[in-house]
Amino acid sequence: MVGYRRRAAAALIAAALALTSAVAWPEEAAVWKQRAEGNRAGAELDWWSTGRSSSLSWAVTAQLEVIEHLHFTLDIPFTYLDWEIDGGSGGSGGENSQFAFGNPTLGLHWAKVLDKMLGYFYGGFVSAPTQVGESPIGADEIAFDATTHTARRFAIQSRAFLNYNRFFSEYAFAGAHGGVELRLGPGLYSRMDITMIIAIPLSRTAPGSGFMLQALGELEGRADFGLGAGGRFQAALYEYEPIDDDIVQTALEPYVVYWPDRGFYARVGFLVALDNVLGPGFDKDKVRTVTTALGGSW
Known part of the structure; x- marks a missing residue:
């Protein structure tokens, strides 16, 4: 008994x-499937407007699983800038606009979910330059397009220096990145990502090779059917191009998202630079950018 x-x-x-x-x-x-896994294709758009300028950048993006866990990524960026020219004292001002093609990026990464709580990824990428200044190394002189450079510069600033390699002129880029995604509970996710980038100069006017470091952290709540919201903190470090002796730029981006397991997805955020030189974001002419991602996954 x-x-x-x-x-x-x-x-x-x-x-x-x-x-x-x-x-x-x-x-x-x-x-469950982490964000770094699976197949998807879409576009990203960033819009930053001040009293005297408006920058619209977009990129065609794709992530394709080549074999199990191994993914190919593609990023083809473009930008358009419309800005007011200051004529100075007694001068004549006006408006100017410029379209620019960015630096295409190809990448490979390995992504795998270990269990019901943890997934990870790691990989690398290269970005091919599409604008080189005067006196390129090992080539004849090529005229530097100042207005194109200006448009690309605004696009870089609109993302608070994140993904610097998309638009920076006169350099080729090679990078490595890795991160983890945690499923903290039903409908609650956290992502952390670190990217290291080497900048290789292609012009005698470029200041030299450089090293960049980018870090991201996200916390997101999302229902089973895909609707949710979250926040991202980002920090970008550029040791070879100090701005006012400050080589780190931080930003915060709250967002809403619709991201089901497959099918149409959308993400809309509001990126605000937190510190100098691009912030604080709510000050006049500082960086506060509307970010959007749209596409489909399968």
């Missing part, structure tokens, strides 16, 4: 533990 009671108690305890586990973690949690 005692043995029977012990077996019954053990069975009840096991059933209770199983029920608790099922409530806390639905069965499908074991097969």
Whole structure:
């Protein structure tokens, strides 16, 4: 009789533990897919407007799983700038506009979910330059387009120096990145990503090679059907181009998102630079950018 009671108690305890586990973690949690996995294609758009300028940047993006866990990525950026020219004292001002093609980026990364709570990824990428200044190394002189450079510079600033390699002139870029995604609970996710970039000068007018470091952290709540909201903190360090002796630029981006397991996805954010030289974002002419990502996944 005692043995029977012990077996019954053990069975009840096991059933209770199983029920608790099922409530806390639905069965499908074991097969969740992190953002760095799977196939998708879409576009990203960033719009930053001040009293005297308006910058619109966009990029065609894709992530394709070549073989299990190995993904190919593509990023083709463009930008358009409309700005007012100050004629100075007694001078004649006016308006100017410029379209510019950015630096295409190709990448490969490995991404895998370890269990119902943790996924990771790591990989590398290269960015090919599309604008080189005068006296390129190992080539004849090429005229430097100042207005194109201005448009690209505004595009860089609109993202608070994140993804600097998209538009920076006179350099080729090679980078490595890695990160983790945590499923903290049903519908609650955290992502952390670190990127290291080497800038290789292609012009004698370029100041020299440089090293860049970017760090991202996100916390996102999202319902099972895909609708949610979150916030991103980012920091960008550029040791070879100090601005007012400050080589780190930080920004905060709250956002809303619709990102189901597959099908149409959308993300809209509001990026605000936090510190000098691009911030504080709510001061006049400082960086506060509307960010958008649209596309489809399968």
